Amino acid sequence: MINTLRNNDRLLLLVFAILVLAAPLWLAPLGAGYPDLMQRFAIFGIFAIGYNILFGLTGYLSFGHAAFLGVGSYSAVWMFKLLSMNIFPAMMLAVICSGLFALLIGYVSLRRSGIYFAILTLAFAQMSYNLAYSVLTPITNGETGLQLSLDDPRVLDAAQAEGVLPSPQLFGLGMDATAIVPILGMELQFNYGFYVCAVLLIALFYLSMRLFRSPFGMMLRAVKSNQTRLNYTGVNTRPLHPDGFRHFRHVRRSCRRTDGLHGPSGRCRPHAMDGVGRGGADDDYGRRRYIARPGAGRRHHQILREYFQPH
């Protein structure tokens, strides 16, 4: 999969990965090499990647982006409180919740573009703040903030020692575990929590790079330069809109109908007919490049290609 990126991109990814993974080494002389700060760098790096997908590609300036971070944090802490201190389910719930929240906000805000969109998202951000601060106090614990407490259920975790708050972990790997290596009079701190964030950051950086190079990314870029024109080429920019849904289904159906027929040779391929893709199915240009596994549907394959394949 990686060899379909351009050479420059591969180099960029490599340099980026090295810089991030070696952060404890080169940040220590600057006095910034402590876990808390580095973790924050990584987290806000991830935040910026997310923001860039919206603003960088489509040019929609959102002031409500921090609300998604907030929703994610609240849902993660609820998972910590109810289920387990493992960060994996917490991350899953955070992604789902903030995704749904974004769907809700986007459904309303994306009715307008440009300046109106910025204002609407700003209003939503302020509304989320007020909701978290006062209205939804039972869920968010208002001004105090949502905190772990000793009598939380945490159904999956083993009982903790009396009077000690558990700390987050990833399948037993404590997030605050740090290896301290003294070098040249400095103490290099290699922290698990940071490396979890760093690996995520690199993975998401790669993902967003794929997104930027994919046909879907091209469409998003086309939204930025001329949305009307993109609509005229048959791409629906608002698939969630009631009219859009109809349109989208229609386009998808017609895609499926022609899919097997419009290959280079125009012959009908079996996997297009029965809707099941083969592993590494060759696409219409005759190159092998997919991760679609046997049994994964053709539609799945199509969506992956749409979103992540470089054009």
Add this chain to the structure above:
Amino acid sequence: MDAILLQILNGLDKGSAYALIALGLTLIFGTLGVVNFAHGALFMIGAFCTVVLNNLLSLQRVTLSETETTPWGDPKEITTPYAELWFGDLGLAMIDYSVLWAVLFAIPVMLAVGIIMERGLIKYFYKRPHADQILVTFGLAIVLQEIIKLFFGASPIPQPAPEAFTGAVDIGAALGVGAGTIIYPIWRLFYFCFAAVVISGVFAFLRYTTFGMVVRAGMEDRETVELLGINIDKRFTAMFGLAAVVTGLAGVMYTPILSPNYHMGMDFLVLCFVVVVVGGMGSLVGAVAAGFLLGILQSFAAMPEIKAFLFGFSIDQVIIYLVAVVILLARPRGLMGRKGVMET
């Protein structure tokens, strides 16, 4: 009936502030086509004009008393404001009425701030995309906030209303709905009257003066006005100054109601954007109407009956946004919006 009247009155003062700020925003927007995210900062600077003037007026001379001592044995300090020393009772009255003096003080200050802002920064962004304009004004707002915070600190600085305007009046008795049913602070009533005067002043200025006529023509069709040999840029800069003054005055007069702090601008700004969007972007009447409407709505949402009806959730903080969502879903251009305003 009296409860409804009371809520309407309660909404009026906030609504007046929203209407004034939204009016300023719409003025800038209609003339220059820039969405000024630093507008809340102008409101805040206006409020701090009051603080500055009040501080200046109450500069004190400190002398040591020859006879009296403090409980610790030091000579007692006697503080006398210079204004009192120089002007006697008139000086004391000046300190008392500092909020009203601040109105006069704020007009040139806000005019200068507005013109410097437009000529110094925003001018360079007219031809850039809207996103750039938003980002630069948003950044400017943060810078201004932090400057104010640097000089005045982060805590709110209470400003007294003039002695004659403190207390409340019994409007119920005056309207004949029953004495003691509607009691309303005088300053808020005064604020509403002030806002009404300023708003009608701005509308009259635009409607009945040649300058206003040119500006309105420029809002309709900038190019044609330029082709007629009129330097519309200069007039639009003046309108930016005027908008800054209107917003600043809203801030000056609001200080006895809400103690000025450095982030009051941002709090109001977001609401005022919602007001402008609900009213319809670019429509001056829409902005003013929506300001009062949403202010009153907010005070209705704060009623205990409403809270009880909604199972104890107090929605006065979010009602404006909810209404904005509903209105935008039903009428995407706002209540009085025209087609094609800022829709590129």
